[in-house]
Each structure stands twice: as structure tokens, then as C-alpha cells.
Amino acid sequence: MRPLTEEETQTLFKKLAEYTGSSLKNLIAPLDNSPNADRYVFRLSHNRVYYVRLSLANLATSVPRDNLLSLGICMGKFTKTNKFRLHITALPILAEHARNKIYIRPNGVMPFLYGSNVSKAHVATFPDNLVEHQGIIVCTQDDVPLGFGITARSTAEARRLDPTAVVCFRQADCGEYLRDEDTLFASG
Amino acid sequence: MAPTKGAAKSKSSSKGDSKNNKVLGSKVNKKNLKRPPPKEVKSKARTEKSLLKKSKKREYTEAELDLPKLNMITPVGVVNPKGKKKGKTFVDDPEAMMTIFAMVNAEKEGQIESKIMKARQLEEIREAKKKEAEARQSEKKSKLENAKESIRQRRKGKSGDSEGTKLSDAAKADESKSKSSGKRKSVAFA
Numbered sequence: 001m002r003p004l005t006e007e008e009t010q011t012l013f014k015k016l017a018e019y020t021g022s023s024l025k026n027l028i029a030p031l032d033n034s035p036n037a038d039r040y041v042f043r044l045s046h047n048r049v050y051y052v053r054l055s056l057a058n059l060a061t062s063v064p065r066d067n068l069l070s071l072g073i074c075m076g077k078f079t080k081t082n083k084f085r086l087h088i089t090a091l092p093i094l095a096e097h098a099r100n101k102i103y104i105r106p107n108g109v110m111p112f113l114y115g116s117n118v119s120k121a122h123v124a125t126f127p128d129n130l131v132e133h134q135g136i137i138v139c140t141q142d143d144v145p146l147g148f149g150i151t152a153r154s155t156a157e158a159r160r161l162d163p164t165a166v167v168c169f170r171q172a173d174c175g176e177y178l179r180d181e182d183t184l185f186a187s188g
Numbered sequence: 189m190a191p192t193k194g195a196a197k198s199k200s201s202s203k204g205d206s207k208n209n210k211v212l213g214s215k216v217n218k219k220n221l222k223r224p225p226p227k228e229v230k231s232k233a234r235t236e237k238s239l240l241k242k243s244k245k246r247e248y249t250e251a252e253l254d255l256p257k258l259n260m261i262t263p264v265g266v267v268n269p270k271g272k273k274k275g276k277t278f279v280d281d282p283e284a285m286m287t288i289f290a291m292v293n294a295e296k297e298g299q300i301e302s303k304i305m306k307a308r309q310l311e312e313i314r315e316a317k318k319k320e321a322e323a324r325q326s327e328k329k330s331k332l333e334n335a336k337e338s339i340r341q342r343r344k345g346k347s348g349d350s351e352g353t354k355l356s357d358a359a360k361a362d363e364s365k366s367k368s369s370g371k372r373k374s375v376a377f378a
Contacts (some may be wrong), residue, residue: 003278009285013292022293028285039282131303154307 001045001068008078009159010044011073013051015084018135019148020097027093044072048077049084049162051093060155070185087184088147088172091137098123100127102151102168109140112147113175121163128156136168139157 003010016024030037043050043057045068052060052072061072073093074096086094095101104112108122124141132154138147149168152158160169176184279285 002276003280004285005276006279006288009279010292013289014296017292017296024293025286025289028282029193041280067283112238131300131307134300149253156307165217182297 001057001071003045004042004049007082008044008084009042010080011082011084011134012075015086016094018020019099019137019141020085021099023097026097029155037055040157042075043072049075051090052163061096064103074116074185086148086172088174088176089184090147091145091172091174094148095137095139100130100134100136100151101139101143102126102136102149103139103141103143106147109146112138112170113173115151115173115175117166117170117177118149118168119163120161120165120167123158123167126158126167128155129156137173138168138170138173140162147171147175 013024027040031040032038035072038053041054041057043052043060045065046069050070050072051074056071060068073089074087075090075093076082076084076129102118103124104118104122105124106121108118111122112118127136130136130151134149134151136149136151137145138149139145147170149170149172151162151168152166161167279288
């Protein structure tokens with residue numbers, strides 16, 4: 001387990017910034033104003049990035065590398081080409097600081113959780129001023145985050161689409177907790 | 189060969205002919221100057237070891253040649269910077285992370301802003317095109333309506349036996365066509 005390098009931090013933040021606004025800086029801010037205040041940090045272990053409290057990360061150094069399976073919240077993993085892939089486990093953090101949210105109707109929830117893209121017929125509200133290929137959090141109408149994706153069209157274009165057309169490409173959904181159960185938490 | 193020749197000549201001069209002797213004497217003096225003994229240059233056999241041994245050429249390592257890498261295990265995206273010190277520099281203090289975050293965020297904001305601007309411009313162009321198309325459509329429609337109206341009026345005129353009321357262009361065009369084709373054919377039944 002080690003801290004991220006400058007390059008890795010940049011890659012991670014670039015990915016996070018797709019989905020979140022400037023409030024993301026609260027993620028790494030100290031928890032209180034005392035000089036030795038605890039704070040959250042990012043740690044890399046087996047190519048996976050964990051969002052974890054510094055005190056916990058320091059304790060975890062006593063665990064051998066091979067024995068340490070997971071700690072804190074897994075944000076995602078670095079691929080072999082040094083790109084970053086967000087995991088569904090990062091959804092609570094992304095949803096909290098989301099830049100844009102799309103709300104889907106009850107009849108669109110199950111198709112989305114089974115891994116399909118969001119079609120226009122399933123959209124309850126689509127935010128204004130959206131551009132295409134922008135990160136977006138997918139929520140139910142009760143504001144429960146279900147996953148995240150990338151917009152397929154801008155707002156203006158999406159209004160003209162027919163109901164079966166795709167407006168958001170799925171990136172991750174909560175169904176992955178079941179579908180990818182074997183690989184989601186397996187390190188290595 | 190030359191020294192042996194000279195020696196022979198000096199011998200002949202000692203027999204007589206002082207003139208000749210004088211001239212030759214200077215030559216002899218030159219010849220008598222001490223010179224380092226000629227070194228023997230032995231031609232080496234081609235099969236000699238030193239000749240057979242090839243001079244060692246400098247061998248370049250792959251890294252020095254900087255050849256493009258093909259079919260390597262390392263993926264294309266991963267490029268290790270050359271001439272850089274090995275090892276990682278970790279970013280762990282919040283200030284450094286904040287600066288990185290601010291940079292990334294500013295870049296992202298700029299990208300989104302430019303995308304929005306572009307989308308807005310495209311939308312404007314699309315609107316203008318749509319308006320133009322609509323105007324063209326309505327013009328076409330009105331023309332058609334006019335033509336229809338004129339035909340209707342003509343029919344009305346015919347039914348009322350008043351041939352003088354031909355107002356529309358279309359009707360005029362029709363008339364000229366009929367004139368150009370000559371007398372109108374008509375069938376009459378007795």
C-alpha cells in the first residue's frame with residue numbers, strides 16, 4: 001500500500017472531475033481545524049485506489065501487503081495502460097458531490113440495474129445545459145443513486161429524440177454488486 | 189640495389205681519371221653518412237592471429253538505439269520517461285493535492301464551457317436552417333394555394349360563360365400553351 005504519485009493523482013482527479021463539481025475538494029480537506037487533524041487520503045494497493053482515513057491507513061501499514069485485501073472505500077482501479085476505471089463502490093462519494101444528475105422513472109430502474117443504457121422513455125427529468133459525453137449520476141425519482149454514466153446527447157438534442165433512443169451510456173450500476181461479485185473485491 | 193651500384197663505380201674511379209673521381213667522391217661522401225639501419229618490415233601472413241582477430245566494434249544496447257517497440261509485453265500506453273531518475277515521487281500532503289485538483293478542475297471547466305459554447309452555436313445554426321426551411325415551405329404552399337384558387341375561378345368563369353376573367357399567372361401560362369399548340373381540337377356530335 002502506498003500513496004499515489006503525481007501522475008496517478010492527476011489521472012484519478014481527472015476521472016472524478018467528470019462526474020463531480022468543485023465541491024470535490026472537500027474530499028481531501030482536513031476533518032477539523034486542529035493542527036494534527038485527521039483527513040482522508042487516497043492509497044494504492046494492488047492497482048486499486050482506496051479512499052481512506054489517514055489514521056486508518058497508518059494502522060494498515062502493519063498488515064503485510066499480500067494479506068491486505070481492502071480498506072476504506074474502493075474508488076476504482078488503474079488499468080495496465082495507466083488509465084483509471086471507477087468502480088460502482090465509488091458511487092456514494094460521486095453522488096454526494098455530483099455535477100449533474102439524471103432521474104429515471106420507476107419503469108426504467110430495473111433495465112438500468114440489469115446493465116442497459118438509459119433510453120429517453122425512461123427519463124423523468126433531464127438537466128438543462130448538458131453537453132454530450134459528460135459524466136452524469138443516474139438516480140431514481142426518490143434521489144437514490146443507482147449508478148453513473150456518460151450522456152449520449154446534449155439536452156437540446158435529447159429533446160428531439162424518439163423515446164427508444166439512448167440518452168445516457170451506462171458506466172456502472174448497482175447491479176454490479178451481484179453481477180461482478182467475484183471480481184469486484186478480488187485484488188490482484 | 190643502389191649502394192651496390194655506387195660501390196662498383198668507386199672501384200672503377202680508383203683506377204684512373206681524377207675528374208671523374210672528384211665528382212664521384214662527393215657522391216661517396218653522401219653515401220657514407222650514417223643512417224639508421226633499415227628496419228625490416230615483415231609482411232604478415234594473412235592467417236596470422238592479429239589479422240584474423242577483428243577489431244571490436246561498439247555494440248549498442250537496445251535502449252541506446254531508441255528503436256520503436258513492437259510486440260512487446262509492455263502496453264503501448266505505458267511510456268517510461270527516458271533519462272529520468274527511477275522511483276516514484278508521492279503526493280501526500282493536502283496542499284499539493286489541492287493544487288493538482290485545482291488544475292484538473294480548471295481544465296475540466298474550460299472543456300465543458302467550450303463544449304457548451306459549441307453546442308449553443310450549433311443550435312443557433314440549426315434554428316436558422318429550420319426557419320429558412322419553414323419559410324420555403326410556406327412559400328411553396330402559398331404558391332400552390334394561388335394556383336388552386338385560380339383554377340377554381342376559371343372553372344367558375346366557364347360555368348358562368350364569362351371568358352374575360354383570367355387573372356392568375358398560371359391560367360395565362362395555360363392559355364399561351366394552348367395557343368402555341370394551334371387550334372384546340374374539339375369533337376362535335378351532330
